[in-house]
Amino acid sequence: MLELAIIFLILLFGSFIQGVSGFGFGLIAMSFLPLMFTVKESTLLVVSLALVLSVSIAWQLFKHIEWRSLVVILSAALVGRVGGFFILHHFGELDILQVFLGVFLICVVVYLFKSKPPKPDTKVNGTWLPIxxxxxxxxxxxxxxxxxxxxxxxxxxxxxxxxxxYSANLQVTFVATAVMTVTLHGVNGDFSLGFLGYFAVGLVSVLIGSRLGVALFAKLSQQNIKKIAAIVVAIAAANLMVTALL
Known part of the structure; x- marks a missing residue:
């Protein structure tokens, strides 16, 4: 019961952050879940729940989706997901992946602290950049x-x-890529019966967290939320790497 309660709180916090800022569920969840599961088990749980979470948020922001802007980046993302499937399927049980995950999370934290809002006149490349x-x-x-x-x-x-x-198009991207990952791993039998129990707990958690986050979307400072999330991720990432190396 204690383990389920911890998982519930981790996923609740992550889904709340995503509801407020548009992303962050995977960052928060993957900062802690690999301490209890393998990277493969953690990823499959998070991607499955991210699908539900993103559908929930995208549905609430449906009228703001701009479909033309999704074609190039989404096509490239789906190709990338196929590559990610092969890596996770064959090497997802290795502890070294936990170290790589920790390093990547630290890089994300640095980006979150150093990134600045784009200038109003910024021109966005529509070919090689989204690819x-x-x-x-x-x-x-x-x-x-x-x-x-x-x-x-x-x-x-x-x-x-x-x-x-921004948030609506981001969620559509998450939905499409999550569907690809869940389908590929489902066909290859990577999901176990034990997964269903954790998924059920997570489902309740992300529905509550995302609703709260979207409700406060217009009121809370996204920058402050991201900074708090970044600090949490940094601590968890360092812990992940230390645990994997010991």
């Missing part, structure tokens, strides 16, 4: 369920003038 970011986000997301920062970077450039369009 590169889509492939990277799809691959990292397929292995560690934390590919969000690549998509956040692109959609912040594209929709810095409208935070609702």
């Amino acid at each position: 590169v970011l889509g492939l990277a986000g799809g691959l990292i997301g397929g292995v560690f369920a934390v590919g969000g920062p690549f998509f956040v970077f692109y959609f912040l450039l594209l929709f810095h003038h409208n935070k609702y369009s």
